[in-house]
Amino acid sequence: MAxxxxxxxTMRFGGLTAVDNFFVELEPGEIVGLIGPNGAGKTxxxxxxxxxxxxxxxxxxxxxxxxxGYKPDKIAKLGIARTFQNIxxxxxxxxxxxxxxxxxLHLKSSLFSAILRLPGYTKEEDELYEKSMELLKRVxxxxxxxxxxxxxPYGKQRKLEIARALATDPRLLLLDEPAAGMNPQESAxxxxxxxxxxDEFDVTIFLIEHDMKVxxxxxxxxxxxxYGKTIAEGLPKEIKNNPEVIKAYLGVDxxxx
Amino acid sequence: xxxNKERLLSLIALVVLAFAINFAEKNLDNYTLRILNLGAIYxxxxxxxxxxxxxxxxxxxxxxxxxxxxxxxxxLFIMPPMYKEMSFIIEPLIWPLSVxxxxxxxxxxxxxxxxxxxAIIIGLPVLRLRGDYLGIATLGFAEIxxxxxxxxxxxxxxxxxLKGIPGYSNLWWTVGFAxxxxxxxxxxxASSYGRALMAIRENEIAAEAMGVxxxxxxxxxxxxxxFFAGIGGGLLAxxxxxxxxxxxxxxxxxxxxxxxxxxGLGSITGTVMAAFLFNFFLEYLRPLEQGFNIGPLAFxxxxxxxxxxxxxxxxIVIIFKQDGLLGEIEFTWKGFFSFFDRFRSAEGGKM
Ligand SMILES: Nc1ncnc2c1ncn2[C@@H]1O[C@H](COP(=O)(O)OP(=O)(O)OP(=O)(O)O)[C@@H](O)[C@H]1O
Ligand SMILES: [Mg+2]
Numbered sequence: 001m002a003x004x005x006x007x008x009x010t011m012r013f014g015g016l017t018a019v020d021n022f023f024v025e026l027e028p029g030e031i032v033g034l035i036g037p038n039g040a041g042k043t044x045x046x047x048x049x050x051x052x053x054x055x056x057x058x059x060x061x062x063x064x065x066x067x068x069g070y071k072p073d074k075i076a077k078l079g080i081a082r083t084f085q086n087i088x089x090x091x092x093x094x095x096x097x098x099x100x101x102x103x104x105l106h107l108k109s110s111l112f113s114a115i116l117r118l119p120g121y122t123k124e125e126d127e128l129y130e131k132s133m134e135l136l137k138r139v140x141x142x143x144x145x146x147x148x149x150x151x152x153p154y155g156k157q158r159k160l161e162i163a164r165a166l167a168t169d170p171r172l173l174l175l176d177e178p179a180a181g182m183n184p185q186e187s188a189x190x191x192x193x194x195x196x197x198x199d200e201f202d203v204t205i206f207l208i209e210h211d212m213k214v215x216x217x218x219x220x221x222x223x224x225x226x227y228g229k230t231i232a233e234g235l236p237k238e239i240k241n242n243p244e245v246i247k248a249y250l251g252v253d254x255x256x257x
Numbered sequence: 258x259x260x261n262k263e264r265l266l267s268l269i270a271l272v273v274l275a276f277a278i279n280f281a282e283k284n285l286d287n288y289t290l291r292i293l294n295l296g297a298i299y300x301x302x303x304x305x306x307x308x309x310x311x312x313x314x315x316x317x318x319x320x321x322x323x324x325x326x327x328x329x330x331x332x333l334f335i336m337p338p339m340y341k342e343m344s345f346i347i348e349p350l351i352w353p354l355s356v357x358x359x360x361x362x363x364x365x366x367x368x369x370x371x372x373x374x375x376a377i378i379i380g381l382p383v384l385r386l387r388g389d390y391l392g393i394a395t396l397g398f399a400e401i402x403x404x405x406x407x408x409x410x411x412x413x414x415x416x417x418x419l420k421g422i423p424g425y426s427n428l429w430w431t432v433g434f435a436x437x438x439x440x441x442x443x444x445x446x447a448s449s450y451g452r453a454l455m456a457i458r459e460n461e462i463a464a465e466a467m468g469v470x471x472x473x474x475x476x477x478x479x480x481x482x483x484f485f486a487g488i489g490g491g492l493l494a495x496x497x498x499x500x501x502x503x504x505x506x507x508x509x510x511x512x513x514x515x516x517x518x519x520x521g522l523g524s525i526t527g528t529v530m531a532a533f534l535f536n537f538f539l540e541y542l543r544p545l546e547q548g549f550n551i552g553p554l555a556f557x558x559x560x561x562x563x564x565x566x567x568x569x570x571x572x573i574v575i576i577f578k579q580d581g582l583l584g585e586i587e588f589t590w591k592g593f594f595s596f597f598d599r600f601r602s603a604e605g606g607k608m
Contacts, residue, residue, distance in 0.1 A: 105468030
């Protein structure tokens with residue numbers, strides 16, 4: 001059973017078709033890449049999957065449930081987490097608080113028991129705290145626990161955003177350009193980190209990335225978007241030599257040159 | 258410092274506060290008591306506005322509307338029926354309000370609950386708006402409440418307002434409710450729900466993507482805020498013993514806003530300090546408006562000069578020190594003792 005299926009979804013903004021009949025099926029445990037030139041519609045695909053936009057046409061299924069039109073928080077509760085192309089951390093809150101906000105969706109205690117600090121709530125809060133601290137250790141960010149998220153070095157901020165997404169206990173993780181702005185050493189580390197979380201946290205990963213080295217290194221399968229259309233799909237080495245892809249990226253037809 | 262020790266200290270502080278209130282009620286003159294009562298009521302109002310504006314980041318200008326609901330509700334339920342019969346001269350007060358009389362605390366809580374219900378009703382549609390639009394919509398709500406209170410004389414006595422409201426408000430009630438407000442809102446902020454509110458303030462899109470239900474959390478914060486604003490309104494009505502629709506014009510919200518911004522958005526300690534300072538200065542700057550001389554310069558009588566002074570102060574804070582008096586610094590016992598430790602070691606060094 002596919003964990004995620006987008007059934008030829010289309011997104012139009014006025015006259016612009018940002019995404020045109022996008023079809024993908026992700027199998028549990030896969031790492032799949034989504035690439036394409038600027039403005040191709042990659043982020044729009046994520047925004048549809050996570051409920052920020054509702055596709056103009058057709059439907060999205062997560063574990064066979066039709067999630068089209070669900071609100072983002074409901075989709076997060078179902079088990080899809082994401083990061084953003086332009087990092088969206090809670091800059092003025094601590095690293096720990098950023099993580100703990102990811103665990104809020106699991107809280108069962110009511111507002112009243114939270115204010116009255118009833119035993120049920122304190123127990124849950126303790127559990128969320130333990131869980132968050134453990135997660136920080138697992139992703140090796142525990143030395144920053146009480147620092148403000150906005151004060152972290154850029155690479156660590158990217159990592160923290162991924163960790164925060166993991167705190168929601170997702171089964172599907174969408175990463176929007178996690179290597180953007182990283183130096184080669186940082187992006188090499190990132191490749192290891194993404195593999196590590198796929199294995200350790202048991203998640204399926206869907207990844208948008210411009211850094212071809214990162215994409216080719218970790219993706220088992222790649223889809224290529226250009227002007228909203230899927231122009232190629234296949235193994236990394238197939239994509240690398242696909243004339244359509246080369247043309248889209250360079251704007252010239254290399255095969256005929 | 259352990260949790261238990263901090264709790265013990267807080268308990269001791271409360272006992273000391275009780276002695277202080279007892280002393281103040283017995284020994285201070287009415288004038289000073291009134292300023293202290295106002296300070297305490299503004300604490301309740303300010304801390305509740307800080308919840309929705311400072312901690313949740315929702316620009317609400319509806320505080321005066323919720324206060325009006327609380328003030329009228331409380332007043333109508335504590336005024337003796339005979340009194341109500343006498344003062345409702347335009348149209349008689351409708352039954353059963355005309356015959357009911359409730360204990361002060363019940364009437365206050367009822368006022369808070371009604372304000373909270375109003376918050377849910379208007380919060381659901383307007384909290385979808387952002388920034389300036391939310392400000393305008395909540396301002397409109399407060400204005401509607403005021404106009405309505407002007408136009409249903411069978412409930413509010415119209416423009417004449419209510420007079421002879423029993424003056425139950427004293428430091429026990431006003432400080433008591435201020436402490437309750439601080440307690441509840443502090444705990445809310447320090448809970449997982451509070452983190453969700455701050456996440457909404459910091460980045461709504463990220464918060465929602467992390468599973469925070471925006472509508473639920475915003476309406477919750479707005480409702481809790483309105484509940485305490487309603488109670489603050491009730492306390493104020495009983496302190497002043499007379500209210501009319503003009504008391505709940507925008508300037509009422511503006512006063513509370515001044516307190517919150519000067520104290521520091523997101524700082525409860527700052528709000529408490531600013532609430533008392535605001536009311537002290539409002540009183541002690543009164544001579545400003547009566548005309549004064551500086552050397553040979555004679556300043557004429559200018560009504561409203563105090564508010565001009567505060568508005569200027571507000572401007573200065575907004576321009577030069579956006580995080581207010583205290584920024585996000587909060588009073589903690591740990592901070593309290595480390596402050597004195599530093600002080601002591603500095604003293605020791607000198608000797
Ligand atoms: N809310 C919107 N309203 C109108 N147009 C939009 C909206 N969101 C995206 N678009 C347009 O849709 C197209 C695809 O944008 P999208 O952000 O999905 O591209 P992308 O592949 O993520 O590009 P990049 O690599 O630069 O991030 C662009 O032309 C963009 O301007
Ligand atoms: Mg993008």
